[in-house]
Amino acid sequence: MFDLRPYNRRHAMEGYDPFREMQNFEKEFFDFPFLSFENGMLSEFKTDIVDNDKEYVLEADLPGFDKKDIKLDIGNNILTIRAERHSEHEEKDKKNKYVRCERSYGSYCRQFDISGVDENAIKAKYDQGVLKLTLPKKETPADTGRHLEIE
Numbered sequence: 001m002f003d004l005r006p007y008n009r010r011h012a013m014e015g016y017d018p019f020r021e022m023q024n025f026e027k028e029f030f031d032f033p034f035l036s037f038e039n040g041m042l043s044e045f046k047t048d049i050v051d052n053d054k055e056y057v058l059e060a061d062l063p064g065f066d067k068k069d070i071k072l073d074i075g076n077n078i079l080t081i082r083a084e085r086h087s088e089h090e091e092k093d094k095k096n097k098y099v100r101c102e103r104s105y106g107s108y109c110r111q112f113d114i115s116g117v118d119e120n121a122i123k124a125k126y127d128q129g130v131l132k133l134t135l136p137k138k139e140t141p142a143d144t145g146r147h148l149e150i151e
Contacts, residue, residue, distance in 0.1 A: 063129030
């Protein structure tokens with residue numbers, strides 16, 4: 001009854017609601033737990049980025065996706081990774097009724113600045129739920145320096 005609840009601006013000015021506890025119970029019981037936005041966007045997928053001397057290696061956890069559901073786009077020095085998981089509930093037999101549905105469905109999207117990367121040499125591989133991108137760094141010309149004469 002007197003438990004801690006996360007602060008939520010939508011409910012900051014609400015008064016007493018005798019049915020709130022029942023609504024919260026119903027929401028926790030029936031809602032998808034991993035939705036972070038009401039528009040169906042899933043929470044961010046996690047990445048590791050390693051800086052080797054000549055390249056960056058980006059590994060993104062995308063378990064449960066088919067390779068065909070992952071899209072990689074490059075434009076204006078931005079790498080965009082999109083992944084979408086479709087619900088199988090509509091495709092299954094309609095006479096079965098789910099009591100609880102916890103697997104998340106929706107889309108992921110993350111963008112990365114790749115201004116220091118050779119876009120034409122990027123390689124991508126997807127294996128066992130991990131997307132691995134190898135992003136070679138652009139060659140920087142050696143600074144030869146020069147002497148300026150004072151007039």
